[in-house]
Amino acid sequence: MFNFGIWTSEFNNFLMGFLPEWATVLVECVIIAVLVLLTYTVLALFYILYERKLCAWFQCRLGPMRVGKWGLLQVFADMFKILIKELISLKDTDRFLFKLAPYLVITSSVVMLACLPWGNGLQIINYNIGIFFILAVSSVGVLGILLAGWASNNKYTLIGAMRSGAQMISYEISLGLAIITIIVFAGTMNINELVLAQDKAWFIFRGHIPAIIAFLIYVVAATAETNRGPFDLPEAEHELTAGYHTEYSGIHFGFFYLAEYLNLFIVSGIASLMFLGGWMPLHIPGWDGFNNVMNYIPSVVWFLGKSFFVSYVIIWFKWTFPRVRIDQMLSFEWKYLMPLSLANLVLMAVFVAFGWHF
Secondary structure (H helix, E strand, O other): OOOOHHHHHHHHHHHHOOOOHHHHHHHHHHHHHHHHHHHHHHHHHHHHHHHHHHHHHHOOOOOOOOOOHHHOOHHHHHHHHHHOOOOOOOOOOOHHHHHHHHHHHHHHHHHHHHHOOOEOOEOOOOOOOHHHHHHHHHHHHHHHHHHHHHHOOOHHHHHHHHHHHHHHHHHHHHHHHHHHHHHHHHOOOOHHHHHHOOOOOOHHHHOHHHHHHHHHHHHHHHHHHOOOOOOOHHHOHHHHOOHHHOOOOHHHHHHHHHHHHHHHHHHHHHHHHHOOOOOOOOOOOOOHHHHHHHHOOOHHHHHHHHHHHHHHHHHHHHOOOOOOOHHHHHHHHHHHHHHHHHHHHHHHHHHHHHOOOO
């Protein structure tokens, strides 16, 4: 499989040929920042259209069809519309925190996006505790949502923010336990090592029953963590209008909107990394010819394909199941999902200790 690290190393050597080291690092950081922001925007636009088309398919409709061929330019029209909308400044809000909140939410998702391994040699941030770093950064987004609801000085936004905070903090436990279950099996928190360890077979196959249970728990918890249906109580329009971002307009509302879709991609990317091999191709031990053919598919295609598949499942949840009540949602986490996650973690530890895995 082609290693994109060859290209990045050659580009680094090219810059080092006529620039000092500090200038090379500065240029590379600027280029990476631009690429991350560009990728962020393109992915958000893609996911907006992706969900609209899937929603239409589930409901036997066509979805957006008027702007561009098959409606492909509809998201660009919406983007330009939201960019020219007025930023309304409300009278009784805490203006500093009101304006700070959307930037906290968007910063959290951008940093998590930069941690994902897009392909062989295509990773920006690679710490020894990479998974722990991702979980820590994801908590910043909760702070932005709470600030948005409180600073708006509106009872609907405050209730929506409190719901979102309770929901995200609660389901973050099960999500983290599902990830820890795989870390126990892999023996490392380094993102690159997690992917390389799945060279022979993906963890969802090698990890036996505990890995499958952890994957199912992760998908449910990730759906709730991203405030998506049927766990979209913080944005329950029949109760709270638009929830915690009711008072936002223009690009500030756009930040919340983009962050929601990018968080969908991020949790899907983490699922592909932890359970489905990340950018690693599908390899079957003993099938050398099949494995060689799989290696010809670019690693970026593998990662994006797996991420889009998990996103499809999460979107499927939203347009299939009815919205639950807030008490049902929290009871499900604390009474069922978290105890199951703890039991599954112990089960994985037993499997690893006795070698009962593939």
